Amino acid sequence: MVTAVTSLSRSGLSDWLVQRVTAVILLAFFVFVGVQIASGVSYAEWTALFAQTWMKIFTLLAILSLAAHAWIGMWGVFTDYLTERLMGSRGNVLRIGLQLLTSLSLVIYVIWGIQIVWA
């Protein structure tokens, strides 16, 4: 089973580090946005927040981190369970198919996110 070709960076050590850096960015983003929502925001306050350049950059950074983090995470799940050993040769077909679907979805998330934040 060749799995390295579908990993994010083709290197396990690099994927390991990217997974942690993106995790910290996502945690910071979700904690920050979570506190805003929990404290109650009006439409005016909400749009004013997302109108600021630093928030646009923070949001896009979080969406890019999500794409990389999800790519690495889903790769780990797919290559562990959808395998030839567990499912026979259809495991390979299913894995590659779902990996393509996942990566395509994540690229769409990024493009959509850019449009939401900068449109």
Added chain:
Amino acid sequence: MKDNRPVNLDIGTIRLPITAYASILHRVSGVIMVVASFLLLWALEQSLASPEGFASLGELLANPLVKFVVWGIATALIYHSLAGVKHLIMDFGIGETMEGGTLGARLVFGFTAVSAVLVGVALW
């Protein structure tokens, strides 16, 4: 890599420790978040598009089914975040023993349960 390397750990035949359930749930909650991110992006788009869009999200949240989905996403995100923080702490060599792993898993389950209740109270 050899195609037919031997597998010496058949997890189907082993009674799993709490750390294994913590790990499996970290994966499950991660997969849930990949799908939920679509809904979160949609909600962000609606909330920023117009005052009507922002208000319609508030109305949507009155629906019990929507409340339950939001609660589920929040709980999955909280669990995944706490389990991730546990991972980062263990990367620094803290709690890497079996006892440490068990304690870490229990703490993550405990904090998630408390947070899930608090999110539920805030929503209902």
